[in-house]
Amino acid sequence: MLNSAKYLVVIAGPTAVGKTDVAIQLASHFKTEIISADSRQFYNEMSVGTAKPDTQQLGKVKHHFIGQLSIHAYYNVSKFENEVLELLKELFINHNIVFLVGGSGLYVDAVCNGIDDFPDPAPELRSYLKGILLDEGISKLQEMLLALDPEYFAAVDVNNPNRLLRALEVCLTTGKKFSEQRLNNSKNRNFQIIKIGLNLPRPELFNRIGQRVDTMIDTGLVNEVDSLLPFRHLNALNTVGYKEIFEFLDEKISLRQAIENIKTNTRRYAKRQLTWFNRSSEYKWFEPSQLNEITDYITMICR
RNA sequence: GGUGUCGUAGCUCAGUUGGUAGAGCAACGGACUGAAAAUCCGUGUGUCACUGGUUCAAUUCCAGUCGACACCA
Numbered sequence: 567m568l569n570s571a572k573y574l575v576v577i578a579g580p581t582a583v584g585k586t587d588v589a590i591q592l593a594s595h596f597k598t599e600i601i602s603a604d605s606r607q608f609y610n611e612m613s614v615g616t617a618k619p620d621t622q623q624l625g626k627v628k629h630h631f632i633g634q635l636s637i638h639a640y641y642n643v644s645k646f647e648n649e650v651l652e653l654l655k656e657l658f659i660n661h662n663i664v665f666l667v668g669g670s671g672l673y674v675d676a677v678c679n680g681i682d683d684f685p686d687p688a689p690e691l692r693s694y695l696k697g698i699l700l701d702e703g704i705s706k707l708q709e710m711l712l713a714l715d716p717e718y719f720a721a722v723d724v725n726n727p728n729r730l731l732r733a734l735e736v737c738l739t740t741g742k743k744f745s746e747q748r749l750n751n752s753k754n755r756n757f758q759i760i761k762i763g764l765n766l767p768r769p770e771l772f773n774r775i776g777q778r779v780d781t782m783i784d785t786g787l788v789n790e791v792d793s794l795l796p797f798r799h800l801n802a803l804n805t806v807g808y809k810e811i812f813e814f815l816d817e818k819i820s821l822r823q824a825i826e827n828i829k830t831n832t833r834r835y836a837k838r839q840l841t842w843f844n845r846s847s848e849y850k851w852f853e854p855s856q857l858n859e860i861t862d863y864i865t866m867i868c869r
Numbered sequence: 870g871g872u873g874u875c876g877u878a879g880c881u882c883a884g885u886u887g888g889u890a891g892a893g894c895a896a897c898g899g900a901c902u903g904a905a906a907a908u909c910c911g912u913g914u915g916u917c918a919c920u921g922g923u924u925c926a927a928u929u930c931c932a933g934u935c936g937a938c939a940c941c942a
Binding site: 581604605606615616640641642643644645646647669670671672673675676679680681682684686687723724725726727728729731732735736748749750801802804805806807808830831832833834835836837838839841842845 | 896899902905906907909
């Protein structure tokens, strides 16, 4: 092969747009493998509610990062970045093109651009800070961050508890300001990146979301969620499709209402995904039906 | 058929002692560096059922009409 350049082809887009099917056809065409960038399809115990590729689909193309984790495992985007880079080294030995497919924008970006390195905070620090949030409210966390890192305090969304907790965690673990360590530099990769966005007119997308939720219900979502009831406190299960069914199982809402809520929350999620991906101008957008155009586009660039 | 209550945003409802109206949810837009399907921020989109009357001014008061509900026949 004359051109030995390596290409990571990102297939991103909102949930239910049809990424899985397109990716499988593309990966088959280019005789390569798929890395999933979907922060919920990682979990082995969550299948129906995450619309994982089914066994037939998984049989067509080798997928990575599908169901490789237990919901009890601690995982984060930095681990994902490192593991994917390791895997890519191997895959690029025998393939010039590898697909990265998923809707988790932060995870996609971590692979493409990298994220800054921070030490893992001690678990007890995290629960200590959460305790403060619970007992004294967010204003206490704001006070703490203002004292420890006024620069980040000025820039951060101070009403967002997750952001405050994270910044405080880093400040207290490292003894240095979060803002000093958060360089936001794009890392160099030794492969080229092609970004493809998949989207549909909104009514069509929303229609597909509704149909997919109905299919999940028909294929046993309630049973799956019921079996995970003891673990509902886990972060992995703080997820659309699961939290609404928990409410139904608590008899707080009807099944009908739970289904409606899942559809609404999935639509909102899809919009947030589009906001994320639209921020980058690097995406070339297609409709999922434009398989030939997408194939030509990739071929043209990789030629 | 009679009496009563109600009719305000996409939905549930508040309100205006008469000066053309506002909450929650939805919707729409946005942010995002180790929880990210998470978390957070911003925006009111309206023939105040309809037709008349009183009034400088009616969504508000009055009458009628239509519709919903309840009770009485």
